[in-house]
Amino acid sequence: MNIIEKTDEEILALAAPLWRDLVRSSNEGKYGEFAKNFSSSLAQAINTVVANHQFANSELARSLSEELDPLGIIRRGEHVTVLYRQRSTKKPGEWLGRLVLGYENGGLRIFGASIF
Numbered sequence: 824m825n826i827i828e829k830t831d832e833e834i835l836a837l838a839a840p841l842w843r844d845l846v847r848s849s850n851e852g853k854y855g856e857f858a859k860n861f862s863s864s865l866a867q868a869i870n871t872v873v874a875n876h877q878f879a880n881s882e883l884a885r886s887l888s889e890e891l892d893p894l895g896i897i898r899r900g901e902h903v904t905v906l907y908r909q910r911s912t913k914k915p916g917e918w919l920g921r922l923v924l925g926y927e928n929g930g931l932r933i934f935g936a937s938i939f
Contacts, residue, residue: 825901825926826901826902826903826924826925826926826931827898827899827900827901827902827903829903831896834896834903834905834924835893835896835905837924837931838893838905838922838924839891841860841922841924841931841933842891842905842907842920842922843889843891844856844859844860845857845922845933845936846887846888846889847889849884849885849887850884850885850886850887852885860931860932860933861932861933862925862927862932862933862934863927864934865932865933865934865935882911882913882914883911883914883918883938884938886911886912886913886914887909887910887911887912887938888909888910888911888912890910891907892907892908892909892910893905893906893907893908894906894907894908894919901925901926902923902924902925902934903923903924903925904921904922904923904924904935905921905922905924906919906920906921906922907919907920907921907922908920909938918938918939919938919939920936920937920938921935921936921937921938921939922935922936923935923936
Protein backbone atom coordinates (compact mmCIF):
# COMPACT_ATOMS: atom_id res chain seq x y z
CA MET A 824 0.00 0.00 0.00
CA ASN A 825 1.16 3.51 -0.77
CA ILE A 826 1.17 5.66 2.37
CA ILE A 827 -0.55 8.55 0.58
CA GLU A 828 -3.69 6.38 0.37
CA LYS A 829 -4.06 6.32 4.16
CA THR A 830 -6.37 8.73 5.97
CA ASP A 831 -4.95 11.66 7.95
CA GLU A 832 -5.86 9.85 11.17
CA GLU A 833 -4.01 6.70 10.08
CA ILE A 834 -0.94 8.70 9.07
CA LEU A 835 -0.88 10.65 12.32
CA ALA A 836 -1.17 7.39 14.29
CA LEU A 837 1.84 5.99 12.40
CA ALA A 838 3.85 9.20 12.65
CA ALA A 839 3.35 9.98 16.36
CA PRO A 840 5.52 7.20 17.83
CA LEU A 841 8.26 7.84 15.25
CA TRP A 842 8.30 11.59 16.02
CA ARG A 843 8.32 10.90 19.77
CA ASP A 844 11.27 8.52 19.33
CA LEU A 845 13.16 11.16 17.33
CA VAL A 846 12.51 13.82 19.97
CA ARG A 847 13.46 11.53 22.85
CA SER A 848 16.68 10.29 21.25
CA SER A 849 17.62 13.83 20.18
CA ASN A 850 17.15 15.09 23.74
CA GLU A 851 19.32 12.24 25.01
CA GLY A 852 21.94 12.71 22.28
CA LYS A 853 21.66 9.09 21.16
CA TYR A 854 22.35 9.08 17.44
CA GLY A 855 21.95 5.32 17.03
CA GLU A 856 18.45 5.48 18.47
CA PHE A 857 17.72 8.65 16.48
CA ALA A 858 18.52 6.94 13.17
CA LYS A 859 17.03 3.50 13.83
CA ASN A 860 13.94 4.05 11.63
CA PHE A 861 15.68 5.92 8.82
CA SER A 862 15.34 4.71 5.24
CA SER A 863 18.54 3.32 3.77
CA SER A 864 19.00 6.45 1.62
CA LEU A 865 18.63 8.80 4.60
CA ALA A 866 20.91 6.69 6.78
CA GLN A 867 23.60 6.82 4.08
CA ALA A 868 23.20 10.58 3.63
CA ILE A 869 23.57 11.49 7.30
CA ASN A 870 27.12 11.93 8.51
CA THR A 871 27.35 10.42 12.01
CA VAL A 872 30.11 12.80 13.08
CA VAL A 873 28.10 15.88 12.07
CA ALA A 874 24.93 14.54 13.69
CA ASN A 875 26.71 13.81 16.97
CA HIS A 876 28.27 17.30 16.87
CA GLN A 877 24.79 18.82 16.45
CA PHE A 878 23.44 16.81 19.39
CA ALA A 879 26.34 17.95 21.55
CA ASN A 880 26.21 21.63 20.56
CA SER A 881 22.56 22.46 19.92
CA GLU A 882 20.51 23.51 22.92
CA LEU A 883 17.36 23.11 20.82
CA ALA A 884 18.25 19.56 19.73
CA ARG A 885 18.70 18.61 23.40
CA SER A 886 15.59 20.36 24.79
CA LEU A 887 12.67 19.42 22.54
CA SER A 888 9.25 19.18 24.14
CA GLU A 889 7.63 15.76 23.80
CA GLU A 890 4.22 17.41 23.38
CA LEU A 891 2.81 16.61 19.92
CA ASP A 892 1.10 19.39 17.99
CA PRO A 893 0.47 18.21 14.40
CA LEU A 894 -0.25 20.98 11.90
CA GLY A 895 -0.98 19.02 8.73
CA ILE A 896 -0.03 16.41 6.19
CA ILE A 897 1.29 16.82 2.66
CA ARG A 898 1.05 13.91 0.23
CA ARG A 899 3.46 13.63 -2.69
CA GLY A 900 4.47 10.64 -4.76
CA GLU A 901 5.13 7.73 -2.43
CA HIS A 902 5.74 9.85 0.68
CA VAL A 903 3.86 11.95 3.17
CA THR A 904 5.21 14.89 5.11
CA VAL A 905 3.77 15.40 8.58
CA LEU A 906 4.28 18.90 9.94
CA TYR A 907 4.46 19.59 13.67
CA ARG A 908 4.58 22.73 15.77
CA GLN A 909 7.62 22.02 17.94
CA ARG A 910 8.53 23.70 21.18
CA SER A 911 11.56 23.58 23.44
CA THR A 912 11.64 23.01 27.17
CA LYS A 913 14.39 25.65 27.48
CA LYS A 914 14.08 28.09 24.57
CA PRO A 915 11.05 30.34 24.06
CA GLY A 916 9.22 30.23 20.77
CA GLU A 917 8.03 27.68 18.25
CA TRP A 918 9.67 25.73 15.44
CA LEU A 919 8.38 23.75 12.49
CA GLY A 920 9.03 20.03 12.67
CA ARG A 921 9.00 18.01 9.44
CA LEU A 922 8.76 14.23 9.22
CA VAL A 923 8.77 12.50 5.82
CA LEU A 924 7.45 8.93 5.82
CA GLY A 925 7.12 6.16 3.29
CA TYR A 926 7.58 2.44 2.87
CA GLU A 927 10.84 0.69 2.11
CA ASN A 928 11.06 -3.10 1.76
CA GLY A 929 7.57 -3.41 3.23
CA GLY A 930 8.32 -1.41 6.38
CA LEU A 931 7.48 2.16 7.39
CA ARG A 932 10.62 4.31 7.30
CA ILE A 933 11.68 7.91 7.84
CA PHE A 934 12.88 9.57 4.63
CA GLY A 935 13.45 13.00 6.16
CA ALA A 936 13.27 14.76 9.53
CA SER A 937 14.14 18.30 10.46
CA ILE A 938 13.28 21.27 12.65
CA PHE A 939 13.24 24.79 11.25
